[in-house]
Amino acid sequence: MAQASEIRSALTGFPGEVRQEVPLAPMTHVRIGGPAAFLLAPKTAQGVCQAVELARSLAVPLQVIGGGSNLLVGDAGVSGLTLSLANLNRVTRDGERITAEAGASLPALIRSTKDLGLAGLELLIGIPAQVGGAVAMNAGTRDTDTFTHLHSLKVVDEHGVLQELERDAMRPRYRDGGLGASIVVEATFALTPDDPRAIFDRLETSLKRRNATQPVSERSVGCVFRNPDGVAAAQLIEEAGCKMLSRGAVRVSGKHANYFINEGGGTAQDFLGLMREVQARVVERFRVELVPEVEIWGV
Ligand SMILES: Cc1cc2nc3c(=O)[nH]c(=O)nc-3n(C[C@H](O)[C@H](O)[C@H](O)COP(=O)(O)OP(=O)(O)OC[C@H]3O[C@@H](n4cnc5c(N)ncnc54)[C@H](O)[C@@H]3O)c2cc1C
Incomplete structure (x- = not known):
């Protein structure tokens, strides 16, 4: 693998910010994890293509961080190049179609x-x-998911080539866009005209339900495990007696058992240890292997 000095010199003239040894914990919702060896924040889609080409030519890993809400970063951090698309955040409208760059909230x-x-x-x-x-x-809920409303995408493929994909050519699955190593740079959604008040009411109802059932204001990765067929992972975890189980500063939420909370100063080691314990208890009780939904880096 290329040395830091070699990577640094290859990044000279990169079209965007380049920083070294950047703590990733503040960029994640759960506030856990070590630094990114190199963090790149391109200002254009062309910069994303360039980052992919650089990672290939240097033979170093490349990972993309979005909002960091489904990420557990290892305590030692991650090597290679970490790409943030936060600078690509424009949103435009064309009739009932809305196009948002990948870094938009x-x-x-x-x-x-x-x-x-x-x-x-x-x-x-x-x-x-x-x-x-x-x-x-x-990403989705029991009512809908992101692909339901998607019209087309712009992605940068693993060769660093910008491509446009129509919705029909995509094969999304449960909590997986099915895009492989491609990096999303832009998404166009096809929406339906409706009364803003009616939309607001649905939005509020959805938020209220979420606030009542999930620990939304605490430090978590959202659901830790995927729901096995026909049953909620939270139910299995709760019935296996894991509610409020803890490891170091990480504990199973009392509000929703598929959320693990970092109470402050939690480590990836704590988090992973708790995941293993919960998985073991659920296997012992139900003979069901819980599969992580959280993306785990650098462990
Ligand atoms: C309080 C809370 C509530 C949540 N509720 C839900 C919910 O109801 N439903 C649900 O599905 N999820 C939920 N999540 C999980 C999370 O929000 C989703 O998985 C979300 O899609 C992650 O998006 P992100 O931008 O934060 O990505 P990150 O967490 O930064 O990354 C997640 C994965 O996406 C990849 N990625 C990020 N950006 C790109 C890109 N531009 N191109 C290619 N790959 C990329 C990353 O490499 C990583 O593999 C919740 C999380 C929290 C903390």
């Missing part, structure tokens, strides 16, 4: 489409993602 996008009287995205309110992360994970 999903909650802000939802609120602006509500104001425009365009319905579709409001039931995704409360998901603290960037648009790119929501597409990559096909």
Whole structure:
């Protein structure tokens, strides 16, 4: 693998910010994890292509951080190049179609489409993602998911080539956009005109339900495990007696057992240890293997 000095010199003239040894914990919702060896924040889609080409030529890993709401970063951090698309955050409108760059905030996008009287995205309110992360994970709720409203995407593929994808060519799954190593740089949503008040009411109802059932204001990664077929992971975790179980400063939420809370100063080691313990208890009780939904880096 290339040395830091070699990477530094290859990054000379990169079109965007380049920083070294950047703590990732503040960029994640759960506030856990070590630094990124190199953090790149390109200002254009072309910069994303360049980052992919650089990672290939240097033979170093490349990972993309969005809103950091579904990420657990290891305590030692991550090597190679970490890409933030936060500078790519423009949103434009063409009739009933809204195009958002990947670094745009999903909650802000939802609120602006509500104001425009365009319905579709409001039931995704409360998901603290960037648009790119929501597409990559096909973020959703029991009512809808991101791909339901998607018209087309612009992605940078693993060769560093910018491509346009139509919705019909995509194969999203449960909590997985099915895009492989491609990086989302822009998403166009096809929405439906509706009364802003009606959209607002649905949005508020959805937020109220979320606030009542999930520890939204605490430090978490959202749901830690995927729901196995036909049953909620939270129910299995609770019935296996894991509610309020803890490791160091990380504990299973008392409000929603598929959320683990960092109470302050929690480490990835604590978090992973708690995941293993919960998985073991659920296997012992139900013979069901819980599969992580959280993306885990650098461990
Ligand atoms: C309080 C809370 C509530 C949540 N509620 C829900 C919910 O109801 N439903 C749900 O589905 N999820 C939920 N989540 C999880 C999380 O918000 C989603 O998985 C979301 O899609 C992650 O988006 P992000 O931008 O934060 O991505 P990150 O967490 O930064 O990254 C997640 C993955 O997406 C990849 N990624 C990010 N951006 C891009 C990009 N531009 N191109 C390609 N890959 C990219 C990353 O490399 C990583 O693999 C919740 C999380 C929290 C903390």
